[in-house]
Amino acid sequence: GESVGLHLPTLSVQEGDNSIINCAYSNSASDYFIWYKQESGKGPQFIIDIRSNMDKRQGQRVTVLLNKTVKHLSLQIAATQPGDSAVYFCAENSGSNYKLTFGKGTLLTVNP
């Protein structure tokens, strides 16, 4: 069945370091992946997405890597800032399924 999971439930980094948040998925039919950031008391905020015909996509300070061979997705945040502290969710969608399936999330804490 479909599932999206995260390797690490919590991640603590020093300000200025790079952060890497990992995600595994099990549905080989998944062809679209999204990372969301959720701050306390707010809804998930779209960060970056990637389609399965790509293995890397870059945004502002963020990079998403997709390894379809091992069904693994990662979010890299460069020069992590205190404002990056939040829960990060990966989500997946298959071409025939309009819904997003979410993992449980990783709490990122940035220490000044």
Place this chain on the structure above:
Amino acid sequence: GAGVSQSPSNKVTEKGKDVELRCDPISGHTALYWYRQSLGQGLEFLIYFQGNSAPDKSGLPSDRFSAERTGGSVSTLTIQRTQQEDSAVYLCASSWGRPGSPLHFGNGTRLTVT
């Protein structure tokens, strides 16, 4: 531009009462989704609308839950005879309704059933 708007932001109700939660999607978005998020958990899909129709209601936990969407815009999620286990944050999202379109979320309604 305006994002997804949800109201109320907080709702406290007594067990057994009915509640209505409202969602105003981003203008022009044809797809609308309701999700539920329990404390410290991921997002649980409830229902999906494409226009005014709901092709997928598979996530609604019981027949006490219902939702409607009128005019292809505003949606209401109704929970009848609320139970304590209904306490959660109810999130609404909208999108362009095409596979691969990112969902844009509101800030949710925090429902507490006492």
